[in-house]
Amino acid sequence: MNHKSLTEHVKSQVNPRPEDLHLFTSKLREVTVAKGKFLLYPNTYVKHEYFVVKGCLTAYYLDKKGNKNIVQFAIENWWLGDFDAFYNGVPSKLYIEALEDSTLLAINHDDLQRLLEEAPIFERYFRLLVTSAFISLRKRILSSLGKTVKERYLEFCESYPNIEGRVPNYQIANYLGISGESLSRTRRKLRALKKA
Amino acid sequence: MNHKSLTEHVKSQVNPRPEDLHLFTSKLREVTVAKGKFLLYPNTYVKHEYFVVKGCLTAYYLDKKGNKNIVQFAIENWWLGDFDAFYNGVPSKLYIEALEDSTLLAINHDDLQRLLEEAPIFERYFRLLVTSAFISLRKRILSSLGKTVKERYLEFCESYPNIEGRVPNYQIANYLGISGESLSRTRRKLRALKKA
Numbered sequence: 005m006n007h008k009s010l011t012e013h014v015k016s017q018v019n020p021r022p023e024d025l026h027l028f029t030s031k032l033r034e035v036t037v038a039k040g041k042f043l044l045y046p047n048t049y050v051k052h053e054y055f056v057v058k059g060c061l062t063a064y065y066l067d068k069k070g071n072k073n074i075v076q077f078a079i080e081n082w083w084l085g086d087f088d089a090f091y092n093g094v095p096s097k098l099y100i101e102a103l104e105d106s107t108l109l110a111i112n113h114d115d116l117q118r119l120l121e122e123a124p125i126f127e128r129y130f131r132l133l134v135t136s137a138f139i140s141l142r143k144r145i146l147s148s149l150g151k152t153v154k155e156r157y158l159e160f161c162e163s164y165p166n167i168e169g170r171v172p173n174y175q176i177a178n179y180l181g182i183s184g185e186s187l188s189r190t191r192r193k194l195r196a197l198k199k200a
Numbered sequence: 201m202n203h204k205s206l207t208e209h210v211k212s213q214v215n216p217r218p219e220d221l222h223l224f225t226s227k228l229r230e231v232t233v234a235k236g237k238f239l240l241y242p243n244t245y246v247k248h249e250y251f252v253v254k255g256c257l258t259a260y261y262l263d264k265k266g267n268k269n270i271v272q273f274a275i276e277n278w279w280l281g282d283f284d285a286f287y288n289g290v291p292s293k294l295y296i297e298a299l300e301d302s303t304l305l306a307i308n309h310d311d312l313q314r315l316l317e318e319a320p321i322f323e324r325y326f327r328l329l330v331t332s333a334f335i336s337l338r339k340r341i342l343s344s345l346g347k348t349v350k351e352r353y354l355e356f357c358e359s360y361p362n363i364e365g366r367v368p369n370y371q372i373a374n375y376l377g378i379s380g381e382s383l384s385r386t387r388r389k390l391r392a393l394k395k396a
Protein backbone atom coordinates (compact mmCIF):
# COMPACT_ATOMS: atom_id res chain seq x y z
CA MET A 5 0.00 0.00 0.00
CA ASN A 6 1.35 3.39 -1.00
CA HIS A 7 0.94 6.13 1.62
CA LYS A 8 3.41 8.56 0.08
CA SER A 9 0.89 11.02 -1.35
CA LEU A 10 -1.10 11.12 1.89
CA THR A 11 1.95 11.63 4.12
CA GLU A 12 3.16 14.37 1.75
CA HIS A 13 -0.27 15.98 1.95
CA VAL A 14 -0.27 15.85 5.75
CA LYS A 15 3.21 17.40 5.83
CA SER A 16 2.07 20.18 3.49
CA GLN A 17 -0.49 21.23 6.13
CA VAL A 18 1.00 20.41 9.55
CA ASN A 19 4.22 19.25 11.17
CA PRO A 20 3.62 15.68 12.42
CA ARG A 21 6.10 13.49 14.27
CA PRO A 22 7.09 10.26 12.44
CA GLU A 23 5.14 8.22 15.04
CA ASP A 24 2.00 10.29 14.37
CA LEU A 25 2.25 9.56 10.66
CA HIS A 26 2.87 5.90 11.37
CA LEU A 27 -0.21 5.73 13.58
CA PHE A 28 -2.31 7.37 10.86
CA THR A 29 -1.14 5.11 8.05
CA SER A 30 -1.56 2.01 10.23
CA LYS A 31 -5.30 2.76 10.30
CA LEU A 32 -5.77 3.00 6.53
CA ARG A 33 -7.11 0.42 4.12
CA GLU A 34 -6.56 0.56 0.36
CA VAL A 35 -9.67 0.53 -1.81
CA THR A 36 -9.86 0.41 -5.59
CA VAL A 37 -12.88 1.35 -7.70
CA ALA A 38 -12.99 0.64 -11.42
CA LYS A 39 -14.15 3.32 -13.85
CA GLY A 40 -17.94 3.56 -13.89
CA LYS A 41 -18.33 1.68 -10.60
CA PHE A 42 -19.68 3.12 -7.35
CA LEU A 43 -17.93 3.70 -4.05
CA LEU A 44 -21.13 4.78 -2.30
CA TYR A 45 -24.89 4.70 -2.75
CA PRO A 46 -27.68 6.70 -1.06
CA ASN A 47 -29.51 5.26 1.95
CA THR A 48 -26.57 3.37 3.34
CA TYR A 49 -24.68 3.85 6.59
CA VAL A 50 -21.29 5.31 5.90
CA LYS A 51 -18.36 4.08 7.94
CA HIS A 52 -15.46 5.55 5.92
CA GLU A 53 -13.89 8.68 4.55
CA TYR A 54 -11.57 8.41 1.56
CA PHE A 55 -8.33 10.01 0.38
CA VAL A 56 -7.72 9.83 -3.38
CA VAL A 57 -4.27 8.39 -4.22
CA LYS A 58 -4.96 8.03 -7.95
CA GLY A 59 -7.98 8.62 -10.15
CA CYS A 60 -11.00 10.85 -10.39
CA LEU A 61 -14.43 10.52 -8.79
CA THR A 62 -17.64 12.47 -8.55
CA ALA A 63 -20.19 12.77 -5.76
CA TYR A 64 -23.74 13.58 -6.81
CA TYR A 65 -27.29 13.75 -5.65
CA LEU A 66 -30.40 12.73 -7.58
CA ASP A 67 -33.30 15.06 -6.85
CA LYS A 68 -36.95 13.98 -6.76
CA LYS A 69 -37.30 14.55 -10.50
CA GLY A 70 -34.29 12.31 -11.12
CA ASN A 71 -31.99 15.18 -12.07
CA LYS A 72 -28.32 14.64 -11.30
CA ASN A 73 -26.65 17.42 -9.27
CA ILE A 74 -22.90 17.18 -8.88
CA VAL A 75 -21.77 18.10 -5.38
CA GLN A 76 -18.05 17.46 -5.67
CA PHE A 77 -15.29 16.13 -7.88
CA ALA A 78 -12.26 14.52 -6.29
CA ILE A 79 -8.85 13.94 -7.83
CA GLU A 80 -5.45 13.10 -6.35
CA ASN A 81 -4.95 14.45 -2.78
CA TRP A 82 -8.62 15.20 -2.11
CA TRP A 83 -10.66 13.76 0.72
CA LEU A 84 -14.10 12.56 -0.27
CA GLY A 85 -17.16 11.12 1.41
CA ASP A 86 -20.72 11.76 2.49
CA PHE A 87 -19.73 13.81 5.51
CA ASP A 88 -23.23 14.22 6.95
CA ALA A 89 -23.70 10.44 6.94
CA PHE A 90 -20.15 9.83 8.21
CA TYR A 91 -20.17 12.31 11.10
CA ASN A 92 -23.84 12.28 12.07
CA GLY A 93 -24.71 8.63 11.53
CA VAL A 94 -27.64 9.42 9.22
CA PRO A 95 -28.29 7.49 5.98
CA SER A 96 -26.22 8.70 3.03
CA LYS A 97 -27.70 10.93 0.33
CA LEU A 98 -24.94 10.79 -2.27
CA TYR A 99 -23.76 8.57 -5.07
CA ILE A 100 -19.98 8.47 -5.42
CA GLU A 101 -18.88 7.17 -8.82
CA ALA A 102 -15.40 6.63 -10.26
CA LEU A 103 -14.81 8.50 -13.53
CA GLU A 104 -11.43 6.74 -13.89
CA ASP A 105 -9.97 3.61 -12.33
CA SER A 106 -9.25 4.94 -8.85
CA THR A 107 -7.18 4.00 -5.81
CA LEU A 108 -8.19 5.40 -2.41
CA LEU A 109 -7.17 5.12 1.21
CA ALA A 110 -10.11 4.55 3.55
CA ILE A 111 -10.29 5.41 7.23
CA ASN A 112 -12.99 3.99 9.43
CA HIS A 113 -15.02 6.35 11.64
CA ASP A 114 -14.00 4.82 14.98
CA ASP A 115 -10.36 4.56 13.93
CA LEU A 116 -10.42 8.25 13.01
CA GLN A 117 -11.85 9.18 16.42
CA ARG A 118 -9.12 7.15 18.13
CA LEU A 119 -6.45 8.73 15.92
CA LEU A 120 -7.64 12.22 16.91
CA GLU A 121 -7.42 11.24 20.60
CA GLU A 122 -3.99 9.67 20.28
CA ALA A 123 -2.36 12.15 17.89
CA PRO A 124 -4.07 15.56 18.24
CA ILE A 125 -1.93 17.02 15.46
CA PHE A 126 -4.60 15.53 13.16
CA GLU A 127 -7.24 17.74 14.79
CA ARG A 128 -5.30 20.58 13.21
CA TYR A 129 -4.86 18.77 9.87
CA PHE A 130 -8.58 18.11 9.53
CA ARG A 131 -9.54 21.54 10.88
CA LEU A 132 -7.43 23.20 8.18
CA LEU A 133 -8.88 20.96 5.45
CA VAL A 134 -12.49 21.42 6.44
CA THR A 135 -12.06 25.18 6.92
CA SER A 136 -10.72 25.44 3.41
CA ALA A 137 -13.52 23.18 2.07
CA PHE A 138 -16.09 25.38 3.85
CA ILE A 139 -14.60 28.54 2.33
CA SER A 140 -14.56 26.95 -1.16
CA LEU A 141 -18.17 25.88 -0.84
CA ARG A 142 -19.22 29.36 0.24
CA LYS A 143 -17.26 30.80 -2.68
CA ARG A 144 -19.03 28.40 -5.00
CA ILE A 145 -22.39 29.69 -3.80
CA LEU A 146 -21.33 33.33 -4.14
CA SER A 147 -19.74 32.44 -7.44
CA SER A 148 -22.98 31.20 -8.90
CA LEU A 149 -24.56 34.56 -8.06
CA GLY A 150 -22.49 37.45 -9.28
CA LYS A 151 -20.00 36.05 -11.75
CA THR A 152 -19.73 35.42 -15.47
CA VAL A 153 -19.44 31.91 -16.89
CA LYS A 154 -15.81 32.66 -17.77
CA GLU A 155 -14.95 33.70 -14.20
CA ARG A 156 -16.68 30.64 -12.78
CA TYR A 157 -14.89 28.29 -15.17
CA LEU A 158 -11.49 29.82 -14.38
CA GLU A 159 -12.16 29.46 -10.63
CA PHE A 160 -13.11 25.85 -11.22
CA CYS A 161 -9.83 25.20 -13.08
CA GLU A 162 -7.95 26.72 -10.15
CA SER A 163 -9.74 24.49 -7.61
CA TYR A 164 -9.31 21.40 -9.76
CA PRO A 165 -6.00 21.75 -11.61
CA ASN A 166 -5.51 19.23 -14.44
CA ILE A 167 -9.08 18.03 -14.35
CA GLU A 168 -9.74 19.19 -17.91
CA GLY A 169 -9.93 16.22 -20.25
CA ARG A 170 -10.57 13.85 -17.32
CA VAL A 171 -14.19 14.79 -16.67
CA PRO A 172 -16.86 14.95 -19.40
CA ASN A 173 -17.87 18.46 -20.44
CA TYR A 174 -21.50 18.03 -19.43
CA GLN A 175 -20.49 17.06 -15.88
CA ILE A 176 -18.39 20.19 -15.41
CA ALA A 177 -21.32 22.22 -16.79
CA ASN A 178 -23.66 20.50 -14.31
CA TYR A 179 -21.31 21.30 -11.42
CA LEU A 180 -21.10 24.95 -12.49
CA GLY A 181 -24.85 25.18 -13.00
CA ILE A 182 -24.54 26.23 -16.65
CA SER A 183 -25.42 24.65 -20.01
CA GLY A 184 -22.95 22.46 -21.89
CA GLU A 185 -23.10 24.88 -24.85
CA SER A 186 -22.22 27.82 -22.65
CA LEU A 187 -19.22 25.94 -21.25
CA SER A 188 -17.98 24.92 -24.73
CA ARG A 189 -18.28 28.49 -25.97
CA THR A 190 -16.29 29.77 -22.98
CA ARG A 191 -13.57 27.17 -23.45
CA ARG A 192 -13.24 28.02 -27.17
CA LYS A 193 -12.88 31.73 -26.34
CA LEU A 194 -10.22 31.03 -23.69
CA ARG A 195 -8.25 28.80 -26.09
CA ALA A 196 -8.39 31.52 -28.75
CA LEU A 197 -7.10 34.04 -26.19
CA LYS A 198 -4.22 31.73 -25.22
CA LYS A 199 -3.14 31.33 -28.86
CA ALA A 200 -3.38 35.06 -29.59
CA MET B 201 -17.55 41.31 29.89
CA ASN B 202 -19.74 38.22 30.00
CA HIS B 203 -18.12 35.04 28.71
CA LYS B 204 -20.65 32.65 30.15
CA SER B 205 -22.43 31.76 26.91
CA LEU B 206 -19.13 31.18 25.10
CA THR B 207 -17.63 29.01 27.84
CA GLU B 208 -20.89 27.02 27.96
CA HIS B 209 -20.73 26.61 24.21
CA VAL B 210 -17.12 25.41 24.35
CA LYS B 211 -18.03 22.91 27.06
CA SER B 212 -20.94 21.62 25.00
CA GLN B 213 -18.42 20.60 22.31
CA VAL B 214 -15.17 19.67 24.07
CA ASN B 215 -13.74 19.12 27.51
CA PRO B 216 -11.37 22.04 28.24
CA ARG B 217 -9.30 22.55 31.38
CA PRO B 218 -10.14 25.72 33.36
CA GLU B 219 -6.79 27.24 32.31
CA ASP B 220 -7.61 26.63 28.63
CA LEU B 221 -10.89 28.49 29.03
CA HIS B 222 -9.17 31.28 30.87
CA LEU B 223 -6.60 31.63 28.10
CA PHE B 224 -9.37 31.78 25.49
CA THR B 225 -11.47 34.38 27.29
CA SER B 226 -8.38 36.51 28.02
CA LYS B 227 -8.00 36.99 24.25
CA LEU B 228 -11.55 38.24 23.62
CA ARG B 229 -12.81 41.75 23.20
CA GLU B 230 -16.46 42.76 23.55
CA VAL B 231 -18.05 44.52 20.57
CA THR B 232 -21.53 45.99 20.34
CA VAL B 233 -23.37 46.83 17.13
CA ALA B 234 -26.62 48.77 17.17
CA LYS B 235 -29.59 47.61 15.10
CA GLY B 236 -29.15 48.61 11.45
CA LYS B 237 -25.41 49.25 11.83
CA PHE B 238 -22.62 47.29 10.15
CA LEU B 239 -19.96 45.08 11.68
CA LEU B 240 -18.21 44.51 8.36
CA TYR B 241 -18.07 45.93 4.83
CA PRO B 242 -16.73 44.45 1.58
CA ASN B 243 -13.19 45.26 0.44
CA THR B 244 -11.70 45.53 3.89
CA TYR B 245 -9.06 43.39 5.59
CA VAL B 246 -10.67 41.27 8.25
CA LYS B 247 -8.76 40.72 11.48
CA HIS B 248 -11.54 39.22 13.65
CA GLU B 249 -14.04 36.44 13.99
CA TYR B 250 -17.10 36.97 16.18
CA PHE B 251 -19.18 34.94 18.63
CA VAL B 252 -22.73 36.22 19.19
CA VAL B 253 -23.56 36.70 22.89
CA LYS B 254 -26.83 38.51 22.25
CA GLY B 255 -28.65 39.71 19.16
CA CYS B 256 -29.16 38.78 15.55
CA LEU B 257 -27.06 39.59 12.49
CA THR B 258 -27.00 38.78 8.81
CA ALA B 259 -24.09 38.35 6.39
CA TYR B 260 -24.82 39.11 2.75
CA TYR B 261 -23.29 39.68 -0.61
CA LEU B 262 -24.33 42.20 -3.24
CA ASP B 263 -23.95 40.79 -6.75
CA LYS B 264 -23.03 42.85 -9.80
CA LYS B 265 -26.66 43.74 -10.43
CA GLY B 266 -26.97 45.00 -6.85
CA ASN B 267 -29.10 42.07 -5.69
CA LYS B 268 -28.71 41.13 -2.05
CA ASN B 269 -27.94 37.47 -1.37
CA ILE B 270 -28.04 36.36 2.24
CA VAL B 271 -25.20 33.99 3.10
CA GLN B 272 -25.81 33.49 6.80
CA PHE B 273 -27.86 34.57 9.79
CA ALA B 274 -26.29 34.49 13.23
CA ILE B 275 -28.04 34.47 16.59
CA GLU B 276 -26.87 33.63 20.12
CA ASN B 277 -24.03 31.06 20.21
CA TRP B 278 -23.11 31.31 16.51
CA TRP B 279 -19.70 32.25 15.16
CA LEU B 280 -19.76 34.74 12.32
CA GLY B 281 -17.30 36.38 10.00
CA ASP B 282 -15.97 36.57 6.46
CA PHE B 283 -13.93 33.40 6.78
CA ASP B 284 -12.20 33.64 3.39
CA ALA B 285 -10.97 37.14 4.25
CA PHE B 286 -10.08 36.12 7.83
CA TYR B 287 -8.15 32.94 7.03
CA ASN B 288 -6.71 33.78 3.62
CA GLY B 289 -5.94 37.46 4.03
CA VAL B 290 -7.94 38.48 0.95
CA PRO B 291 -10.28 41.51 0.93
CA SER B 292 -13.72 40.81 2.37
CA LYS B 293 -16.75 40.25 0.13
CA LEU B 294 -19.53 40.40 2.70
CA TYR B 295 -21.62 42.96 4.50
CA ILE B 296 -22.46 41.99 8.08
CA GLU B 297 -25.39 43.97 9.47
CA ALA B 298 -27.08 43.85 12.87
CA LEU B 299 -30.82 43.12 12.70
CA GLU B 300 -31.09 43.75 16.46
CA ASP B 301 -28.84 45.52 18.96
CA SER B 302 -26.09 42.91 19.26
CA THR B 303 -23.24 42.04 21.62
CA LEU B 304 -20.36 39.96 20.29
CA LEU B 305 -17.02 38.62 21.44
CA ALA B 306 -14.22 39.25 18.93
CA ILE B 307 -11.02 37.27 18.58
CA ASN B 308 -8.11 38.62 16.59
CA HIS B 309 -6.50 36.41 13.92
CA ASP B 310 -3.02 36.30 15.50
CA ASP B 311 -4.45 35.73 18.98
CA LEU B 312 -6.47 32.80 17.64
CA GLN B 313 -3.36 31.26 16.07
CA ARG B 314 -1.50 31.60 19.39
CA LEU B 315 -4.45 30.13 21.28
CA LEU B 316 -4.46 27.08 18.99
CA GLU B 317 -0.72 26.59 19.63
CA GLU B 318 -1.02 27.02 23.39
CA ALA B 319 -4.28 25.16 23.99
CA PRO B 320 -4.77 22.54 21.23
CA ILE B 321 -8.16 21.55 22.65
CA PHE B 322 -9.45 24.49 20.60
CA GLU B 323 -8.24 22.81 17.41
CA ARG B 324 -10.90 20.23 18.20
CA TYR B 325 -13.52 22.84 19.14
CA PHE B 326 -13.10 24.72 15.87
CA ARG B 327 -12.79 21.51 13.82
CA LEU B 328 -16.13 20.32 15.17
CA LEU B 329 -17.78 23.69 14.49
CA VAL B 330 -16.49 24.09 10.97
CA THR B 331 -17.28 20.45 10.10
CA SER B 332 -20.83 21.01 11.18
CA ALA B 333 -20.98 24.34 9.29
CA PHE B 334 -19.65 22.60 6.18
CA ILE B 335 -22.27 19.85 6.44
CA SER B 336 -25.05 22.44 6.92
CA LEU B 337 -23.89 24.41 3.90
CA ARG B 338 -23.83 21.28 1.74
CA LYS B 339 -27.29 20.39 3.01
CA ARG B 340 -28.47 23.88 2.13
CA ILE B 341 -27.26 23.38 -1.45
CA LEU B 342 -28.88 19.95 -1.71
CA SER B 343 -31.92 21.37 0.00
CA SER B 344 -32.44 24.00 -2.66
CA LEU B 345 -32.48 21.23 -5.28
CA GLY B 346 -34.81 18.43 -4.38
CA LYS B 347 -37.05 19.72 -1.62
CA THR B 348 -40.37 21.47 -1.27
CA VAL B 349 -40.65 24.98 0.17
CA LYS B 350 -42.25 23.47 3.28
CA GLU B 351 -39.33 21.07 3.86
CA ARG B 352 -36.80 23.85 3.32
CA TYR B 353 -38.57 26.16 5.73
CA LEU B 354 -38.79 23.48 8.43
CA GLU B 355 -35.06 22.71 8.04
CA PHE B 356 -34.37 26.42 8.38
CA CYS B 357 -36.38 26.60 11.63
CA GLU B 358 -34.38 23.66 12.95
CA SER B 359 -31.04 25.32 12.11
CA TYR B 360 -32.14 28.67 13.52
CA PRO B 361 -34.47 27.97 16.44
CA ASN B 362 -36.40 31.02 17.70
CA ILE B 363 -35.41 33.18 14.75
CA GLU B 364 -39.02 33.58 13.62
CA GLY B 365 -40.24 37.06 14.42
CA ARG B 366 -36.68 38.36 14.71
CA VAL B 367 -35.84 38.44 11.01
CA PRO B 368 -38.08 40.07 8.39
CA ASN B 369 -39.99 37.61 6.20
CA TYR B 370 -38.38 38.78 2.96
CA GLN B 371 -34.90 38.12 4.35
CA ILE B 372 -35.74 34.53 5.25
CA ALA B 373 -37.26 34.12 1.77
CA ASN B 374 -34.07 35.53 0.23
CA TYR B 375 -31.92 33.10 2.24
CA LEU B 376 -34.09 30.16 1.15
CA GLY B 377 -34.11 31.31 -2.47
CA ILE B 378 -37.91 31.55 -2.65
CA SER B 379 -40.45 34.36 -3.02
CA GLY B 380 -41.89 36.17 -0.01
CA GLU B 381 -45.39 35.08 -1.09
CA SER B 382 -44.38 31.45 -1.22
CA LEU B 383 -42.91 31.70 2.31
CA SER B 384 -46.04 33.41 3.71
CA ARG B 385 -48.27 30.76 2.15
CA THR B 386 -46.16 27.98 3.67
CA ARG B 387 -46.19 29.58 7.11
CA ARG B 388 -49.98 29.99 7.00
CA LYS B 389 -50.41 26.32 6.10
CA LEU B 390 -48.10 25.21 8.90
CA ARG B 391 -49.93 27.37 11.44
CA ALA B 392 -53.26 25.91 10.29
CA LEU B 393 -51.83 22.39 10.74
CA LYS B 394 -50.64 23.21 14.27
CA LYS B 395 -54.06 24.46 15.29
CA ALA B 396 -55.87 21.45 13.77
